[in-house]
Amino acid sequence: MKIAISVGDPNGVGLEILLKNHKKVCKLCNPVYCVDKDLLKSAAKKLSLKIPKSLVCKSPLIKLPKIIPGEINKDSGAYAYASFLQGLNLTLKRKTKALVTLPIHKKAWQLAGIPYAGHTEALRDILKESLKKNGQLKKQEESQAIMMLGSPKLYVALFSDHIALKEISARIKVESLKNFLFAFAPHILKTPCGVLGLNPHAGDFGVLGDEENAIREAITFVNTSLGKEVYIGPLVPDTAFVGKHLHYYVAMYHDQGLIPLKTLYFKESINITLNLPIIRTSVDHGTAFDIAYQNKAKSKSYLNAIKEAVLRAKLQNEKAKIYC
Structure with a gap:
């Protein structure tokens, strides 16, 4: 099962969590990371980690930011948003079964001109437009993320x-x-x-x-x-x-x-x-700039988010089989 993973703010703990848990995540699903491999290489170098060989990456097609641990800036915010959009697009097109998001920094999004306070607000607006195009606006108006x-x-x-x-x-x-x-x-x-x-x-x-x-x-x-x-x-x-x-x-x-x-x-x-019309889970913590690139990030929330996404995707498949 393919799961899209957006990488969050490159200056936070997201890339560390991603790199350190790739093998564990691969036992749960087939992760599709919305990130450039060159950015992962840069993060791995700072963390003194090796890049896993089996990474599947989809580039967000945006300028790579320079990793500056713990710094809030517009380039990292823009990249985090582009990674999120990439993962959302893959999931909306059913190329992945769910979207798991690593933490963004809201101020970095603001500096990058992103008009949303966070993932949930972006999902509400973007998916409303998606449903509108598909003639399903009324359904979205009656519900909410x-x-x-x-x-x-x-x-x-x-x-x-x-x-x-x-x-x-x-x-x-x-x-x-x-x-x-x-x-x-x-x-x-x-x-x-x-x-x-x-x-x-x-x-x-x-x-x-x-x-x-x-x-x-x-x-x-x-x-x-x-x-x-x-x-x-x-x-x-x-x-x-x-x-x-x-x-x-x-x-x-x-x-x-x-x-x-x-x-x-x-x-x-x-x-x-x-x-939502898609499955989306996330870690329940922020970018942790104070410990970024210090090999101190905890992984349990991330792994639980992956497990929950996989579980919900399986349940969704079972329901689809019943109604077929």
């Missing part, structure tokens, strides 16, 4: 992801929450899923905010429509992860859900983008 991070012990889906904190309250609307909860429900393998409130103490009956009214209304509507208790909440955010024994949560914003997740399972957790 959902960022879910986690490990088998705990998964957290983000109602809002890479946006400024000051913008979140305005997003808490009954209709948008309903759409999100309906879209996420099929991906919850063990119910109930806890939905966090936005405010401290989940608003404390309106004393600390009233956004929980919209959250509560959306939960009630979705559960009634689905005919079962898929969601519970709004839960008090600071105690929601204590003693509840829930496997799935919906957080209203990025840090609300990811601080507890990364505190507990940072080394093993991954990022999965749900509700």
Whole structure:
């Protein structure tokens, strides 16, 4: 099974993780790396590593950046984006079964003029255009790309992801929450899923905010429509992860859900983008510029992302056989 792998920011830990785990990844799938071999050679030299012989690479067809460990610059950002687009294109054309992404640096993307805060935002926009061309725009309008991070012990889906904190309250609307909860429900393998409130103490009956009214209304509507208790909440955010024994949560914003997740399972957790016409998984960590090219990068999240992509691709194939 072929899996496309975009390499992330060349100045971070992505290339180190790729090179060190090639043999292990080859036991799981047939990796197609969206990178120039000359860039890999440069990275390997800096890391005192040998280049694996069996690498299959697809050049992003963009100017090679100079590797400057830990530096944020537009050339590395442009290359990371081109690598991502290459992997996305291969997967959309069904030349690969899934896309696995190594970490990018959002500021480097910005310096390169990339109009997205990260992979998830780019996927939402680019795939919307793809569906529009294929006459499927209505389907995309009714759904949305959902960022879910986690490990088998705990998964957290983000109602809002890479946006400024000051913008979140305005997003808490009954209709948008309903759409999100309906879209996420099929991906919850063990119910109930806890939905966090936005405010401290989940608003404390309106004393600390009233956004929980919209959250509560959306939960009630979705559960009634689905005919079962898929969601519970709004839960008090600071105690929601204590003693509840829930496997799935919906957080209203990025840090609300990811601080507890990364505190507990940072080394093993991954990022999965749900509700897309393709399979996309990613590591659940950043570029780690502070340890770039020091042979200190950890690999468990990357390997778990590969395993998850392969598993989902196999499940997709089985479903396709059933409907054929």
